[in-house]
Amino acid sequence: MENAKELAGLLFPDISETPEYYEEKYPPRSLPDGARVTRFAPSPTGFLHFGNLFTCRVSYETAKTTGGIFYVRVEDTDQKRRVEGAVGVMLDGLSYFGIEPDEGVVANGEERGDYGPYCQSRRKRIYQAFAKRLVEEGFAYPCFCTAEELDEIRSRQEEAGEDITGYYGKYARCRSLSLEEIKRNIDLGKPWTLRLRSPGEAGRKCVFEDMIKGRIEAQENVQDIVLLKSDGIPTYHFASVVDDHLMRTTHIVRGDEWIASCPVHIQLNRLLGFKTPKYVHVAPIMKAQGEGKRKLSKRKDPEAAVSYYSEEGYPAESVNEYMMTLANSNFEDWRRANKNEGISKFPFNIKKMSVSGALFDIAKLNDISKNVISTMTSERVFELSLKWAERYNKGLAELYKKDGERARAILNIDRENKKPRKDIAKWSDIPDYISYMFDETFEPCYELSGNATPQLAAAVLEKYAAAVDLNDTKDEWFERIKALCPLVGCTPSVKEFKQEPESFKGHVGDVSTVIRVALTGRTNTPDLYEITRLLGKERVSERLCAALKHYREEI
Ligand code: GLU
Numbered sequence: 001m002e003n004a005k006e007l008a009g010l011l012f013p014d015i016s017e018t019p020e021y022y023e024e025k026y027p028p029r030s031l032p033d034g035a036r037v038t039r040f041a042p043s044p045t046g047f048l049h050f051g052n053l054f055t056c057r058v059s060y061e062t063a064k065t066t067g068g069i070f071y072v073r074v075e076d077t078d079q080k081r082r083v084e085g086a087v088g089v090m091l092d093g094l095s096y097f098g099i100e101p102d103e104g105v106v107a108n109g110e111e112r113g114d115y116g117p118y119c120q121s122r123r124k125r126i127y128q129a130f131a132k133r134l135v136e137e138g139f140a141y142p143c144f145c146t147a148e149e150l151d152e153i154r155s156r157q158e159e160a161g162e163d164i165t166g167y168y169g170k171y172a173r174c175r176s177l178s179l180e181e182i183k184r185n186i187d188l189g190k191p192w193t194l195r196l197r198s199p200g201e202a203g204r205k206c207v208f209e210d211m212i213k214g215r216i217e218a219q220e221n222v223q224d225i226v227l228l229k230s231d232g233i234p235t236y237h238f239a240s241v242v243d244d245h246l247m248r249t250t251h252i253v254r255g256d257e258w259i260a261s262c263p264v265h266i267q268l269n270r271l272l273g274f275k276t277p278k279y280v281h282v283a284p285i286m287k288a289q290g291e292g293k294r295k296l297s298k299r300k301d302p303e304a305a306v307s308y309y310s311e312e313g314y315p316a317e318s319v320n321e322y323m324m325t326l327a328n329s330n331f332e333d334w335r336r337a338n339k340n341e342g343i344s345k346f347p348f349n350i351k352k353m354s355v356s357g358a359l360f361d362i363a364k365l366n367d368i369s370k371n372v373i374s375t376m377t378s379e380r381v382f383e384l385s386l387k388w389a390e391r392y393n394k395g396l397a398e399l400y401k402k403d404g405e406r407a408r409a410i411l412n413i414d415r416e417n418k419k420p421r422k423d424i425a426k427w428s429d430i431p432d433y434i435s436y437m438f439d440e441t442f443e444p445c446y447e448l449s450g451n452a453t454p455q456l457a458a459a460v461l462e463k464y465a466a467a468v469d470l471n472d473t474k475d476e477w478f479e480r481i482k483a484l485c486p487l488v489g490c491t492p493s494v495k496e497f498k499q500e501p502e503s504f505k506g507h508v509g510d511v512s513t514v515i516r517v518a519l520t521g522r523t524n525t526p527d528l529y530e531i532t533r534l535l536g537k538e539r540v541s542e543r544l545c546a547a548l549k550h551y552r553e554e555i
Contacts, residue, residue: 003179008135010183011142011194017129019272026115026246035068037250039104040094041240043075046086048093048306049298050360051255055282057323059253060099061348062280068250071104073243074119077233093306097316115247120239127234130242130272131194131227139199139271140227142192143167143174144185164202164222167195172224194228198267206263211280211350213256221263237264245274256281280350283357285326296360303362313388313427315376318369324348325368326358370422378412381424385411388427396431399438409534410437414526421526436520437534444543445521446550451506452514458551459488460514465544470537474529481515482508518547 029037038059042052063070072091076082088108094101103113111118134140145153150167157165175197177185185192198221200206206220227238234242244252259281269276286293287301296304303309309319320343324331327348334346373381382400389397400407411434414421423433435441448457463484472480482492489505491497497507516528519540525531532540 004138005136007141007179007182008132010179010186011135011192012128012132015125015128015132017125019130019133022126022129022246026248029069029248031069032067034066036063036066037069037071037248038063038253039071039073039244039247039249040099040101041073041075041243041254042090043078044082044086044090046083046089047298048090050296050304050306050308051285053093053097053306054285054323054326055253055255056094056099057097057320058280058282058327058350058353059251061327061344062251062253062350063102064344065348069102070099071113071115071247072101072106072118073247074105074121075236075240076119076121077236077239079121079233093310096310097306097320118247120234120243123239123243124232124234126246127228127239127242128232131234131238134196134227134271135194137271139197140194141175141177141197142182142185143172143195143224143226144177144190144192145174149173166223168198168200168222168224169202175224191230193226193230195224196227196268196271198222198224199271200263200267206266208262208266208276208279210259211251211278212283212353213259213281213355216259216262218260218263221267223264225264237261237268241265241268241272241274244277245269245272249277251278251280253280253282256283283354285360286357287360293357293359295357303360310388311392313385313392313430314365314369314425315372315384315427318365318372318425321372322365322368325364326354326360328352329354366425369425373424374415374420374422376415378408378415381411381415382408385427385430389430393428393431395441399440406534410434413530413534423526436522436525437531439539442543443521444546444550446517446547446554447523448513448517449523450513451510452517453505454551454554456488456490456505456510457514457518458548458555460484460511461518461544461548461551463487464515465541465548468532468540468544470533470540477529477532481511485511515544519543 031037040056040059042048060070062068072094074087085108087105091105091107100106101112103115104111104118106112117123131140145167153167153171153173154165157171172195174195200220200222202219202222204220205217207215207217210216225237226235228234243249259279262279266276268274285296287296298304321335324343324346328346330352331346338345376384382404386397386400389395389400411430424430431441435443446457448454452460464481467480467484469476469480485492485508488511490507490511491504492508494507494509497504512528513523516525517523519528519535520531535543
């Protein structure tokens with residue numbers, strides 16, 4: 001249009017700032033060579049999917065391993081999808097996993113950094129300045145079509161058997177409105193959206209490089225997409241292209257459902273005179289189903305929600321560690337060789353990420369987490385699980401608080417040694433794991449295993465109840481149990497028992513099992529010596545008596 005400048009003035013009379021003004025206001029960042037600027041750009045729906053967290057982790061590591069900047073931008077242009085408090089929920093989710101943005105929205109209503117505002121709802125004027133420039137250059141125009149008219153265009157295209165439907169080319173009827181017609185419509189108070197005048201052509205390819213997926217070829221964009229809605233608010237495409245440029249993003253790390261938008265974004269960048277950032281499209285996290293696999297689903301899989309991990313009490317370290325194994329398959333080898341290093345020392349490499357989607361496996365997460373927790377001090381286990389319990393398991397928190405020292409000592413059984421036990425995968429395992437240590441939660445169960453019979457159990461318990469001494473050292477304690485064996489027809493030697501089983505009622509293992517079952521209600525526990533000591537004299541004798549009574553009645 002010849003009078004494009006006049007049209008721009010008509011559409012945006014209040015916008016005096018120019019793109020140059022913003023280019024100057026948000027200058028290129030002075031960062032060392034190779035430093036990458038990445039972002040996480042959630043829409044505030046309040047739900048954080050594990051896949052989003054994973055992508056966010058990749059984005060964060062991409063920035064952090066290069067000494068760059070990671071920022072959070074809130075994409076809240078769609079007011080209908082907006083949920084109160086959602087930003088806070090999402091940021092808490094990130095923070096639980098140790099992702100603290102350098103810049104951007106850092107808490108509900110709080111921002112940090114020189115490239116803001118970082119909430120799209122507060123950037124309306126900025127978008128309008130760039131939209132105005134596009135109009136001036138003839139790359140955008142107002143469209144007055146109503147929803148009915150758009151439907152009608154679509155029906156016509158379907159009838160004609162068009163490969164491409166939508167608002168483009170000859171179907172884009174407002175493309176050719178004259179300035180006079182536009183003025184008249186505006187005077188009549190008709191609402192308008194701002195559309196891109198797409199220079200794309202059907203059949204022409206848009207070729208681009210994705211750092212994970214490689215070279216991608218797609219149809220270039222031909223659609224006159226909406227840039228500004230009738231309330232002047234930008235659409236996702238327009239806002240994110242302007243923001244990624246002005247916030248000086250170097251690498252766009254996001255879910256691969258956005259690959260289809262790249263031709264639009266690349267075209268917009270070109271028309272706006274921006275350098276297109278590098279693309280890093282992360283494949284979704286998959287889950288095995290039968291022979292095949294499917295996406296981890298918000299509807300079907302509780303573990304798809306990031307809140308699941310904090311509610312279950314997985315330490316952030318475990319989940320982060322697990323996410324790194326999903327991100328780079330060489331992480332595990334690196335971890336074996338670098339047992340005590342922080343994750344940030346790992347040479348994370350985008351190019352080693354799965355093109356088709358990493359497979360989620362909760363059993364593997366549990367194994368990793370058991371390992372992570374086994375290396376924690378009892379003090380740390382106590383602190384973290386208390387924090388979890390205060391929120392999710394008041395009963396456990398109360399037990400802890402009754403006697404913190406004893407709780408710490410219980411958590412220290414078989415810990416802080418060379419071969420710590422690996423029983424706890426998440427804090428919600430703890431209540432059951434230590435339940436027998438407290439009168440409130442102990443549930444007797446007198447089922448025996450191995451060679452132990454109720455007769456043997458009664459004989460063992462009678463003798464042990466008389467002999468037990470809580471002042472014993474571990475060696476003395478074990479000697480005492482061994483000494484008890486011949487008195488009840490057992491042998492202290494497992495080897496001897498195996499050689500002539502008919503000569504004995506059992507061996508030292510069976511004798512210990514009887515004592516273990518009486519004291520804990522279980523056949524498998526951590527170190528019985530420590531358990532006995534921490535149960536204390538009174539509980540020990542009470543439980544031995546109760547068990548003895550039980551077996552005597554059973555005989
Ligand atoms: N706001 C988009 C989302 O919630 C982000 C897309 C992007 O990262 O460009 O998925």
